[in-house]
Amino acid sequence: MSGPSGPAGSRDWGRRLVVLIPYLWLAAFFLVPFLIVFKLSLSQMATAQPPYVPTLDPGGGFAAWRDFLAGLSFQNYAQLAGDWLYLSSYLRSVAIALASTAMLLVLGFPIAYGMARAPRSWQGVLFMLIVLPFWTSFLIRVYAWMTILQRDGLLNQALLVLGIVDAPPTWLSTDTAIFIGIVYTYLPFMVLPIYATLERMDDTLLEAAADLGCPRWKAFWLVTVPLALPGVVAGSILCVIPIVGEFVIPDLLGGSDALMIGQTLWLEFFGNRDWPVASAVAVVLLGLLVVPLVIYQHLQARRLEAGR
């Protein structure tokens, strides 16, 4: 390598800058806000503006810093751990996320498989059909589901006309409605990664399996599914993480007796104006979501290493 000046040196700087930009972005829009939220979670609620103590007086010198640090505590976290309301909220979110991801997988895999096996000329159209709902706002689509699921909504009208039910069942404000909304909304996030892996798969592998004495249905389990696994994992992660923190769907379609953690957070923040507890809820939620990601990254790295 040449010295700091000259074309090689400036190219080096250019390269560093390219790497630096995303880090700066993450620092400004993720790390700094996170630190603010983390600090809030260590504060206490107060009837003041802003609604928490302590606040740091930057001009106050050493004494101000000491008072500020002394005012911070993990009390909010102790409250979270001690109150069944929060724990059940977390558990409910994780349970709904896992159950709906399983449903998404059961529904999404056949769709992705069908897309990948469809004639080439159709695949573009099918892809468009999957992506098309994104052209309408997510919120509007959830509102649309509200009208479909309401007492005299489309679903009940159809069920009554077809004679499947005698009296209109209640859909709205039930867990079923939450699952319908989540599965509908997140389906593309499950289908597209699986489709991407299946579409890349070499069809001769299935011929090779047949040639080696493997019937078609068995080749699906022995060849297609293992090769689609990276897509399945990517799709599941893309679904689980946002579903755990989902707020709009349970709020609009679900009932008010049991809350998901996103709703609890909203309630603390806007209802109780308890910013510190809301922040603690958010920090714990982040931890909850980061752990599976880290495990996945770790496994991925191990697999790459084994592959080397």
Place this chain on the structure above:
Amino acid sequence: MNGRDVPPSDRTRARTPGHCAPWAEPGARPLVRFEAVSKRYSGVAAVDAVSLDIFQGEFFALLGPSGCGKTTLLRMLAGFETPDAGRILLDGADLAGVPPHRRPVNMMFQSYALFPHLTVEGNVAFGLKQDGLPKQEIAARIADMLALLRLTGLERRKPHQLSGGQRQRVALARALVKRPRVLLLDEPMAALDKKLRSETQFELMHLKEQLGLTFVIVTHDQEEAMTVANRIGVMNDGRLIQVAPPPEIYEQPNSRWIADFVGDVNLIEGRVVEAVAGGMTIASESAGPLRTAHVADARPGDAVWVALRPEKIGIVRDRPASDVNRAVGEVREIGYLGDHSIYKVDLAGGFVMKVAVANMMRLIERPFAVGDRVWLSWASDAGVVLTQ
């Protein structure tokens, strides 16, 4: 891959002709029989009424330009395509309706089609596991096969951790370990470099002899077909044009198309003057009177072509004594190819004759230069008379 235990080419060659020629014996039962098999894709015939017998222990090559239907024929035997007409028999039993996974044939794919998520061992074991063999037998057969193909020690590797040659041998091991009645090879060496390819060709022949199996190879590479096969079926436009052992394909092509497709050839147009048992006399505009030892089914006056291989023509400065099978011309181009040179000589009437001269001595200066007037001559048994 190294060539240490590859048999020397001359020994293998000597063993091939006359070693066994079941196709020449009347009443011999073929292992594979194609009966007027046709396959059309949207109205175009990919395979057009092909009838062919392949015998136990043969190394049969299907040779032809790309799109001639050779791969379709192979895939029909494997069961991946269904014939529109005709029958395919294996050991006398009709294969119609037998799905690929029930056919006692195995294919080595051009892309190798190794399962990327399985190790070398897993790939080779795949077929045996489908047969539900006991674990110990699977392990023993895998170990034997990996040793045979010099893959021992690579059992735990994944396909992407192997070299191209190793991958090719894993694909071969995976197909062979099932002990198929017929091993199908679809362009098995297309992805290898030239040196590795010729080593592998000899290795394949060696394997076939060792295992006593029947191999059917599809290739567009005539050198490859010539090297490995006992018999070659040359295809064009979905039809089998000629089926014969390699020397016969080369020395006695049955048509101008074959003569031109297999190797280099000069095709001299002429008319039959005299046809007797011992040979033919043919009048041509470009090369004068020709005499051939070969006799074709043609009568005096018929239009015929005489196929002359470039290496069977001599090139001299002085007029030869004979007044047939000679021509005079001017050297237009010389292509130096190392072991031999190709001279393109302009004859009367605009005909360009290709002459191959072996460079037996290390000559820096060539005996002839572009623009030289030269005489060409050839023996009467050099030419083959073709009527179509």
